[in-house]
Amino acid sequence: AQSVTQPxxxxxxxxxxxxxxxxxxxxxxxxxxFWYVQSPGQGLQLLLKYFSGDTLVQGIKGFEAEFKRSQSSxxxxxxxVHWSDAAEYFCAVGEPQGGYQKVTFGTGTKLQVxx
Amino acid sequence: DTGVSQNPRHKITKRGQNVTFRCDPIxxxxxxxxxxxxxxxxxxxxxxxxxxAQLEKSRLLSDRxxxxxxxxxxxxxxxxxxxxxxxxxxxxxxxxxxxxxxTQYFGPGTRLTVL
Numbered sequence: 680a681q682s683v684t685q686p687x688x689x690x691x692x693x694x695x696x697x698x699x700x701x702x703x704x705x706x707x708x709x710x711x712x713f714w715y716v717q718s719p720g721q722g723l724q725l726l727l728k729y730f731s732g733d734t735l736v737q738g739i740k741g742f743e744a745e746f747k748r749s750q751s752s753x754x755x756x757x758x759x760v761h762w763s764d765a766a767e768y769f770c771a772v773g774e775p776q777g778g779y780q781k782v783t784f785g786t787g788t789k790l791q792v793x794x
Numbered sequence: 795d796t797g798v799s800q801n802p803r804h805k806i807t808k809r810g811q812n813v814t815f816r817c818d819p820i821x822x823x824x825x826x827x828x829x830x831x832x833x834x835x836x837x838x839x840x841x842x843x844x845x846x847a848q849l850e851k852s853r854l855l856s857d858r859x860x861x862x863x864x865x866x867x868x869x870x871x872x873x874x875x876x877x878x879x880x881x882x883x884x885x886x887x888x889x890x891x892x893x894x895x896x897t898q899y900f901g902p903g904t905r906l907t908v909l
């Protein structure tokens with residue numbers, strides 16, 4: 680069964696600093712990969728997704744993520760964090776085949792931005 | 795495109811009462827998903843519909859839970875005889891049926907508190 684690990688429960692960065700959120704997945708083949716962001720009390724907003732092709736994916740709000748097959752990773756990065764980026768970030772993996780094309784979420788990384 | 799909407803946004807109920815939530819997906823999205831998210835966790839899959847057919851249910855969906863999508867448009871999720879353990883955020887997502895990666899678009903969620 681597919682699984683997603685986000686090893687960092689909570690990360691604090693200074694505004695303007697760079698950010699990297701880690702995500703590792705377990706799946707037998709190349710899955711679909713997603714990053715979502717959730718502000719307190721809100722639903723999930725899609726930041727970016729990877730399906731195939733270029734392993735460096737650009738998303739909204741200046742985020743990017745890189746798929747590394749050898750490491751089974753899909754880490755999210757941003758070169759300069761803004762205070763408005765404070766939120767919880769979820770990595771998710773989707774099965775390329777199958778019935779309902781299940782998407783499994785990690786437990787999330789909560790980002791705190793300090794001035 | 796008005797996005798996925800959910801009502802109510804918040805629901806407080808007493809243990810043993812029944813509650814019903816509604817989800818309106820993005821128009822023309824054939825697939826509709828329900829997830830439950832508890833504090834500190836990522837969303838967990840509950841069930842999904844393709845048009846009006848409920849095609850998959852998670853083991854998390856006990857017999858007190860029932861979901862419908864009678865005309866293949868909006869969906870309802872009902873919880874009977876609520877328990878304190880049902881307190882969570884209930885998220886709805888939708889996507890197009892057309893072939894391709896399973897990009898799901900989420901609503902804002904319904905926060906349920908069972909007293």
